[in-house]
Amino acid sequence: MINKLMEKISKLQAPIVVGLDPMLNYVPEHIQKKAFEQYGETLEGAAEAIWQYNKGIVDAVYDLIPAVKPQIAMYEQFGVEGLIAYKKTIDYCREKGLVIIADIKRGDIGSTSAAYAVGHLGTTVVGSKKYKAFDEDFATVNPYLGTDGVKPFIDICKEDGKGIFVLVKTSNPSSGEFQDKLIDGKPLYEHVADKVNEWGAMHMGDNYSYVGAVVGATYPEQGKVLRQMLPKTCFLIPGYGAQGGKGSDLVHYFDKDGLGAIVNSSRGIIAAYKQEKYASFGSENYADASRQAVLDMKEDLKCCMK
Amino acid sequence: MINKLMEKISKLQAPIVVGLDPMLNYVPEHIQKKAFEQYGETLEGAAEAIWQYNKGIVDAVYDLIPAVKPQIAMYEQFGVEGLIAYKKTIDYCREKGLVIIADIKRGDIGSTSAAYAVGHLGTTVVGSKKYKAFDEDFATVNPYLGTDGVKPFIDICKEDGKGIFVLVKTSNPSSGEFQDKLIDGKPLYEHVADKVNEWGAMHMGDNYSYVGAVVGATYPEQGKVLRQMLPKTCFLIPGYGAQGGKGSDLVHYFDKDGLGAIVNSSRGIIAAYKQEKYASFGSENYADASRQAVLDMKEDLKCCMK
Numbered sequence: 100m101i102n103k104l105m106e107k108i109s110k111l112q113a114p115i116v117v118g119l120d121p122m123l124n125y126v127p128e129h130i131q132k133k134a135f136e137q138y139g140e141t142l143e144g145a146a147e148a149i150w151q152y153n154k155g156i157v158d159a160v161y162d163l164i165p166a167v168k169p170q171i172a173m174y175e176q177f178g179v180e181g182l183i184a185y186k187k188t189i190d191y192c193r194e195k196g197l198v199i200i201a202d203i204k205r206g207d208i209g210s211t212s213a214a215y216a217v218g219h220l221g222t223t224v225v226g227s228k229k230y231k232a233f234d235e236d237f238a239t240v241n242p243y244l245g246t247d248g249v250k251p252f253i254d255i256c257k258e259d260g261k262g263i264f265v266l267v268k269t270s271n272p273s274s275g276e277f278q279d280k281l282i283d284g285k286p287l288y289e290h291v292a293d294k295v296n297e298w299g300a301m302h303m304g305d306n307y308s309y310v311g312a313v314v315g316a317t318y319p320e321q322g323k324v325l326r327q328m329l330p331k332t333c334f335l336i337p338g339y340g341a342q343g344g345k346g347s348d349l350v351h352y353f354d355k356d357g358l359g360a361i362v363n364s365s366r367g368i369i370a371a372y373k374q375e376k377y378a379s380f381g382s383e384n385y386a387d388a389s390r391q392a393v394l395d396m397k398e399d400l401k402c403c404m405k
Numbered sequence: 406m407i408n409k410l411m412e413k414i415s416k417l418q419a420p421i422v423v424g425l426d427p428m429l430n431y432v433p434e435h436i437q438k439k440a441f442e443q444y445g446e447t448l449e450g451a452a453e454a455i456w457q458y459n460k461g462i463v464d465a466v467y468d469l470i471p472a473v474k475p476q477i478a479m480y481e482q483f484g485v486e487g488l489i490a491y492k493k494t495i496d497y498c499r500e501k502g503l504v505i506i507a508d509i510k511r512g513d514i515g516s517t518s519a520a521y522a523v524g525h526l527g528t529t530v531v532g533s534k535k536y537k538a539f540d541e542d543f544a545t546v547n548p549y550l551g552t553d554g555v556k557p558f559i560d561i562c563k564e565d566g567k568g569i570f571v572l573v574k575t576s577n578p579s580s581g582e583f584q585d586k587l588i589d590g591k592p593l594y595e596h597v598a599d600k601v602n603e604w605g606a607m608h609m610g611d612n613y614s615y616v617g618a619v620v621g622a623t624y625p626e627q628g629k630v631l632r633q634m635l636p637k638t639c640f641l642i643p644g645y646g647a648q649g650g651k652g653s654d655l656v657h658y659f660d661k662d663g664l665g666a667i668v669n670s671s672r673g674i675i676a677a678y679k680q681e682k683y684a685s686f687g688s689e690n691y692a693d694a695s696r697q698a699v700l701d702m703k704e705d706l707k708c709c710m711k
Contacts, residue, residue: 120517122520123530123531131532135532140531140532140533140534141531141534141536142529142531142536142538144531144532145529145531170513170517170520172511172513172517172518172520172521172524173517173520175520175521175524175525175538175539176520176521176523176524176529176538177524177529177531177538178492178524178529178536178538178539179485179488179489179492179538181524181538182485182488183485186484186485204511204512204513204547205478205510206510206547207476207478207510208575208576208577208643208648209577211426211476211478211479212478214428214476214478214479214481214482215478215481215482217482218478218481218482218483218484218487219481223448223451223482223483223484224429225429225446225447225448225450225451225483226437226441226446226450227446228446228447230447230448230484232448232481232482232483232484232487233481233484241510241512241547241549242549242583243547243548243549243572243575243583243584244572244575244577244579244580245577245579245580245581245582245583245584246579246582247577247578247579248577248579266549266550269514269549269550270514271514271515271550271551271553271554272553273550273551273552273553273554274550274551275551276551276552276600277548277549277551277593277596277597278549278551280588280593280596281588282586282587282588282593287583287586287588287593290583290586291583294582337514342514
C-alpha cells in the first residue's frame with residue numbers, strides 16, 4: 100500500500116491528502132436541511148449530513164488526489180451513527196480508488212493495540228468466518244507506550260500490506276511541551292524518530308517503509324532534520340493551510356527526488372467555500388470550491404516535487 | 406463524578422474497577438452459540454455475544470464495585486457492530502449505578518480533542534437539539550501532544566462534572582522506552598505528572614481533581630514517587646492480576662487515608678472461570694466466578710485501604 104501511495108503521488112504529481120474532517124457547521128445549509136427533513140435533528144440526521152457532504156467532496160476531487168485522511172474524532176462525536184457515516188465514507192473512497200489513511204491516533208498496551216490494528220487494518224475472526232471491520236489502508240499511531248504498543252500494528256500490517264504513520268512531531272502549538280524536551284542532547288521526537296527507523300525496517304516497501312511518520316508542517320526546521328534522520332520514511336504532514344503551513348516551508352520535508360511526503364489539508368479544502376478566496380462558488384457549489392482548492396494546493400506544492 | 410467515585414469506593418470498601426475488555430475467546434461457548442444461532446457467525450453475532458457476556462458479568466458484580474472500565478479497542482475490533490455493543494454496555498452499566506471509565510486513550514490537536522471530548526463526555530449539538538453520544542463519565546487521555554491536546558477534554562468535563570485520567574506511567578513492558586527517559590534529571594513521566602498537577606488545578610472536586618493519572622501496577626517504585634508528587638490526583642491503576650501486579654505492591658499508590666486510587670482488573674475478573682482457581686464454577690457459571698474473583702481482589706487490596 101505504501102508502494103501504491105507513492106505511485107499515485109508521482110502519477111498525479113500531487114503529494115496531497117484531503118482530510119475528511121467534517122464539522123456540522125462546515126456542511127452547507129441545503130445538505131443539512133435535506134438530511135434533517137429525512138431524519139430529524141438527530142445524531143442520525145447529522146451523520147447523514149456529513150456523509151452526503153463528504154460524498155460531494157470525494158466526487159469532486161478523487162481524480163486529483165492519491166489519498167484521503169478521515170479524522171475519526173469528527174465522526175465519533177456523533178456516536179455510533181457518526182461511525183456508520185465514517186464507514187460509508189471509507190467504503191466510498193475505496194470504490195473511487197483512493198488510499199485511506201485513518202487518522203485515529205490509537206496506541207495502547209500490546210493486546211489492546213492488536214485489537215485496534217485488527218479492527219482498522221486487519222481481519223476480525225468470528226467463528227469460522229473472517230471480516231474486515233473498518234478496513235482502512237493506513238492508521239496513525241501514538242508512540243507514548245513504546246515498542247510493544249506499536250509492534251502489534253506492524254505485525255498486522257504485514258498480513259495485508261497495510262501501514263501506519265507514527266506521531267513524531269505534531270503540528271499543534273503545544274507539541275513541544277513534551278516532544279521537544281531534550282534527552283541526552285536531543286529532543287524526544289528525535290528519539291521517537293530513531294524508533295521509527297527501527298520499526299520501519301521491520302516492514303519495508305520498495306523504496307519506503309510501511310511505517311511512516313507524522314511531522315507537522317508548522318515546524319519546518321524540525322522537519323528538515325527529521326527528513327535527514329529518516330531517509331526511508333514517508334512523512335504525513337498535517338498543519339498545512341488552516342493551521343499555518345505553506346508549500347515553500349515544506350521543501351525540505353521531501354527527499355532529493357521530491358518524494359517521500361504527503362501533505363494533508365482538511366478545512367482548507369473541505370470548507371474552501373467558506374473562505375473569501377472561494378466565496379464566489381457559493382455554498383451550493385461547495386464541492387467545486389474544494390476542487391479548486393486542491394488545484395491551488397497542487398500548484399503551491401510544486402516547489403516541493405522537483 | 407470524581408466525588409461520586411470516591412464515595413462509592415469508601416462505601417463499598419472496594420477500590421476496584423472491572424475492565425470490560427471482552428475478547429471473543431473469553432466468551433463461554435453457550436453464549437457464543439446462542440448469538441451465532443441468532444445472527445450467524447457475523448460481526449453482529451460477535452457483538453451480541455460480547456454484549457450478553459458483559460451483561461452477565463455486570464449483573465453478577467455491580468453491587469460490589471464502584472466502576473467499570475470498558476476498553477473501546479475490544480469493541481472497535483468488531484467495527485460499528487462492536488461499538489453498538491459498547492454503547493449498550495455503557496447504558497446498562499449506568500442503569501446499574503456504576504461509574505463508567507472509558508478506556509479510549511484519545512488525544513489529538515485541540516479541535517480534534519474537543520470532538521472526542523464532546524462525543525464521549527460532553528454534549529453533541531445537532532441543529533436546535535442536544536445529545537449525549539457515548540456518554541461515559543471519565544475517559545483516558547494520551548498526553549503526547551501537550552496541553553492543547555488535553556485542555557479541551559478538561560473544558561468539556563467542566564460542563565457536566567466529568568473527568569479524565571491522563572496516561573502518566575503505563576503498565577506495559579516497554580512503557581519506559583520513552584516515559585522513563587531522563588529530562589533535566591527526572592523521567593518524562595514525572596514531567597507529565599507535573600502537568601497533571603497543573604491541569605488538575607483547573608477542575609477540582611472536593612478532595613481530588615477531576616484530572617486523574619494512569620499509573621501502572623507493574624512499576625511500584627515509580628507509583629510511590631508519583632503518589633508523593635500528586636497528592637490531589639486519583640490514580641487509575643492498570644496492570645493488576647493478569648499483567649503481574651498484586652495488592653501488597655500497591656500500598657504506596659494510595660494516600661495516607663487509604664484513598665485516591667482505583668485498581669483495574671480485566672481478564673482476571675471477566676475471564677476468571679478460565680483460571681484453575683475458579684475452574685470449578687464451569688463456563689455456564691462464568692459470572693459467578695467473576696463475582697468470586699472480585700471478592701478475592703477486594704480481600705487482596707484490603708492492605709491498601711487502611
